Amino acid sequence: MANSRSGDSLLSRLVTILDAFDSHRSSMTISALSRRVGIPLATTHRLVVQLLDERLLERDADGGVRLGIRLWELASRGSRTTDLREIALPFMEDVHAVVQQHTTLSLLDSENVLYIERLTTRGSAVNITQIAGRLPIHACSSGLVLLAYSPPEFQDDVLGRELVRYTEHTVTEPAALRRLLAGIRQLGHASVPGIIVPNTTGIAVPVFERGDRVIAALNVIVPFGEEDLRATVPALKTAAHGISRALGSDRPRGGTSRMPRAV
Amino acid sequence: MANSRSGDSLLSRLVTILDAFDSHRSSMTISALSRRVGIPLATTHRLVVQLLDERLLERDADGGVRLGIRLWELASRGSRTTDLREIALPFMEDVHAVVQQHTTLSLLDSENVLYIERLTTRGSAVNITQIAGRLPIHACSSGLVLLAYSPPEFQDDVLGRELVRYTEHTVTEPAALRRLLAGIRQLGHASVPGIIVPNTTGIAVPVFERGDRVIAALNVIVPFGEEDLRATVPALKTAAHGISRALGSDRPRGGTSRMPRAV
């Protein structure tokens, strides 16, 4: 597939390079990058120069390289993520205003939970989610909701794997997990204590597209002892319903504006 | 630079392909894509298959292709845009709540104004800005603010060009533009009527990084007749100041938290 001795294609190497940057490592020298991604320096150098040419990478003030704004532009302009995020944002604000805890929006991507928006609350619970960050599907309330409403084959697939146990509360045993998912479907929400971070409870509800298919999860993260399910779950469900409605009304197909709407 | 007869490198072709998608054209058949980007069908097909492999593109329900979530993830994870957006969002909400008009955050990129966040208001003025969309620097209030606080050489460069006239209010004449910019610097904000969309006024203020350098513009878009500069400008300036402070306090360098902060 490529000239490279490692057998990687040019494109896969480009992706590897872009993938090497994250929020903790947002800038690197070319040499460091080369070591990190395991591509020979001369080749890394050449690829980086090309990426700089296309402005997918930028030079840093200290001579390092970082992701370019152009890359963000390309990725965001025609992306469904951007649309979903923008539609959901006002409803997330509502939840955030009422519940006053970290609020996130996430979806399933390649068997992980990918967070596409996050509203943080100062001084509240520890929040390990990051925008464009991922968490394992079985170890966060959002993941469990998304899994609970996934097709059975996918559920079986996930349950059949060896699941990592992060805390004493992480449910990894298939039968227990199945019961947990059934409970989530019955209640319409997930509320799980510290399955990835101790002393933190995640509460999540599904966001439906056109009434049936689940496309996202809406979640809040609260410190132990501050859970108030009676207030939180209705807030989340109301917002999730609002997002569903807004998703439908912005597209021609699907029940449009059958519902009256205040300004 | 490449095997292609057109002389384009592989990477530049990949960028061209990704660039072909935008919010209006978020899904295309491979043939349509091939025609649009001017790359022979067989080559486009091969590149698309590779991009699908890397999940930078996704298959649509109707067989077309669209941008993949993975691309958004790669671009957003280590991007400064994501940080800036997240830091600025609460302050934008404040403005939005008070002014109740479209509110945007933008920055200068390659001689254009690139919008990185937008809060919309239903039923308010026409809003042609799009998240990850661009506008010419001389034809929007945000652009004029960003230009007013740019280095003189860059200003001269922009003023030396042939500037497009979009409406009767668009200022394209260098001397007039210079006066406009001087006024913006003096007042600390830009307020310009319908220079790209008629019957719409843009009001924008600069967002500073570490007190001196301007990194973004904060803007609201109001319909003619509803301008209330006395209320709007202070709201914008307050929010812009808050963003500057939050930018500084999240980074070790720069005056951190000299200012008391309420929860």
Place this chain on the structure above:
DNA sequence: ATATTCCTCCCATTGAATGGGAGGGGCACG
């Protein structure tokens, strides 16, 4: 003064990129 680490460029080798063309499937129109 010496070692280390970085960036950059060179260039002979090699095999991946190229794209015209053919085959096949699906849909609409007459």
Place this chain on the structure above:
DNA sequence: CGTGCCCCTCCCATTCAATGGGAGGAATAT
């Protein structure tokens, strides 16, 4: 039901860009 049209996919001989070890040089640390 046939015909035309458009799309996707694969093939394959040709061609030239990708590869990466190595060297030179600059900058910084020891």
